[in-house]
Amino acid sequence: MTRTYQDYFDALGFRESSSRYAIENPFGFIGKYQFGEAALHDLGYYAIDNSDPNLFRNDWVGNWSGKNGIHSKQDYLNNGPVQEIIIEEWHEVLWRRIEHNDLAKYDGQILNGVPITISGMLAASHLLGTGGLRSFLQSGAVTSPGDGFGTTAYDYMTHFEGYETPFSVNRGQFVVIEGGPGRDVLSSYGGNAVLNGKGGIDTALYSDPVADYDIDSRFDGAWTVTHKQSGPISTDILIDIERVQFSDLSLALDLDGHAGITARIAGAVFGQEAVSDQALVGIGLGLLDNGMHYEALMQLAIDAALGAEAASHTAVVDLLYQNVVGVAPAATEQAHYVGLLEAGEYSVASLGVMAAATALNETNIDLVGLSQTGLAYV
Template sequence: MPTPLTSSDVTSVNFTSINTIDSLLAGKRWVNPSISYSFPDRESWWSTDENFGYGAQSGTGEPWQIETTWLTSNDQVNFERALQQWANVANVTFNKIIETANEVGDIRVAYTKDPDELTLAWSYLPGSSVRSGDIWANTLGLLNIQDWNPGTISFETILHEIGHALGLKHPFYNSDKPDAATLPTSLDSITSTLMSYTYKDLEGVEGNEFSFHPTTPMVLDIAAIQYIYGANTSLYSGNDTHHYSDTGVYHETLWDPSGIDTILYSGAAPTYIDLNPAHGSFIGQPVFVQSNGVNVGKPVPNLWIAEGAIIENAVAGTGNDILIGNGIANSLDGNLGIDTVLISGNLTQYTINKTANLSYAVVENNNATNQDQLSNIERLTFSDAKLALDLDGRAGWVAKLLGAVFGASFVSNQEYVGIGLVEADRLEYQQLADYALSAKGFTDYEKLVTTLWANLFGNMPPEAEKSFYIGMLENHEISTGNLAIIAAESAANLQNINLIGLTESGVAYI
């Protein structure tokens, strides 16, 4: 147990030759993963050692400055929340110590002054100095003004400083250690690691903060801290459901190491859920990079899944959502809306089978364990093909109207199907029928009736039948759109377009 004059034991951390991990390793860690912390006060003791402590009380060491002060009760609560975020992912525990003349925490946190107001906080890496693990917030900086609530830059800063106290370094170039591993520019961002200084979106648009800051260690932080201390395998050990809504604001990385787990989204706003580890999703309220308080660039992914975490299932909301599986057996439920599943790979690499209630099983031919169960999914997109699966809904409208108005062969015209789907997703059935008739360019009732009949039965209509339908149109007993729908829904048309066959495998479109 550390005292004001001694620190806990540390040991060296070997490098991995994996850049994304090595670029965050400072080289030392606490030997004991049960790490203590404490909140100093005016009665606390500090080392005056010039080399391993804070120097003489007459000097400029942090505790001796007149501005040095102590955390508020609210600061302490949020600091402990930040500690818990690291404990959630790594095999470490944090134990609170009440400071005495003979006992302090491995991590001590307090306020002191740095003349540069842009300096938010600083900390000391694990080592032989009694300063090791200590964290200081700047009394002239934002942390002394803003509550350290999750989602603020203050909470993110505390997460960052705890990362240092545990043995993580900055991922960018350090002239004092020119040979240390660094991240490539594409990954040197707070979206990837809290230890970065760079706020930017996926396209590289930079700012100086986020509209909502990360509330957990991010993907690369988790990989590095788990390499150092091991993973927390007891968190979410069952079959867990992680709830998100369109009213919530999120910026986090999810670590769930076991069980059959689900991301459940409730809300009407469109969302994008990617179950692949180290991939980002867009969920809830959008999060932006900001420059001096103004949103810049595009929204950043705000929900990530850590490497080594496996989330099997996703349930979307009532909007038009996009879902992506992760290479194992997934259950993907689009709920309401026009929902799309994206699959990396060509259509020929997969087999599609219709199951009950217009649900589908998509199986990778060379990997039987990669079998996705799709429910309430209207669109299926492969690298080389797109399929519409909602033959009981809007895709069915399109196929049936193409058969009745243009002829059954046009159901195989992927461009026509694609145009029809675009319109169907914004129109009601009769409006879509009117659109199809307008696109066909009918100029009189006789041509309309003759064409519909010929497309259904392959011959010209008997004079009596033709006159009957023309009379109904002329007397406004039926609209042209309604007549097209009657033809589209007829048994003859459904057989012509092979609606049952289309329902089994979907209709292709571009």
């Protein structure tokens, strides 16, 4: 269901004052939309003659300009229609400030799990000013400043998400979009961009199939994604981005992290061909990304591969040896590794981790090659 710009103002007025025009809060903010002196000064209604020396005190000791028939605070409180005019004027100002501060580019991004939209940015800026919005966005939605009542940027960004507005973002220009320490989903929307995840498990999002793009690793650890179909060629540089999601599949780029662990486990437990099993890889990555530890995933994989036989140390050794070395273990080798398990020097999971980390397993799964192409998953 479409939520219109008027729906947005209705919701904003209700959140600010329960839609009451003739109200003043304990901090001196007035009217349905809880304006202070500074905003009404910027709009030309209050103290434009410098009659109030402190526009952040909200004591309303200055003069009113008479704009739109408002000559006093009481005039303002008594005139609902003018308050509706003022809130639209104010949002024009807010949007210009958002653009001027290079914040409009965050529209459509997901920072720390928080969808960023134009209406959400406008609402957060109305609550806290452009500076408060900037702090929220540039922290990757981790730092969430609040007002005197404890209402935060996060509250307004999420509560006012996704309303229609008359404003739009120029998607064709070069931008640098940075996330934060949380889990971010970043997109250039077809332009040329630097997407920097800056910590956490971050995803670059693309709307077309992977075949429409060239993906290359760079010497400095960054990656480039070049769109080579339908229209002008555009190239993004990905920094500290662990996942790339296309319309048909995804790539995991962190072969020194969760992607490498997943590939090693797949090779050691299920065989080198399992690295190409995109569904299996997706399960492993999902579990690691959501907090499962290496040994726990290894145990889960061995249990899945062996079923009831997972309780047999001999079966575990045979499985790992066959997949890593390529042949069944000799009796002496089998006895050696079974003995380590029986003596408690290794657990099943830790033995699996040892096998997965061997150079032989890394060669089997072509870990070096995967570090240049990424690990595909669905």
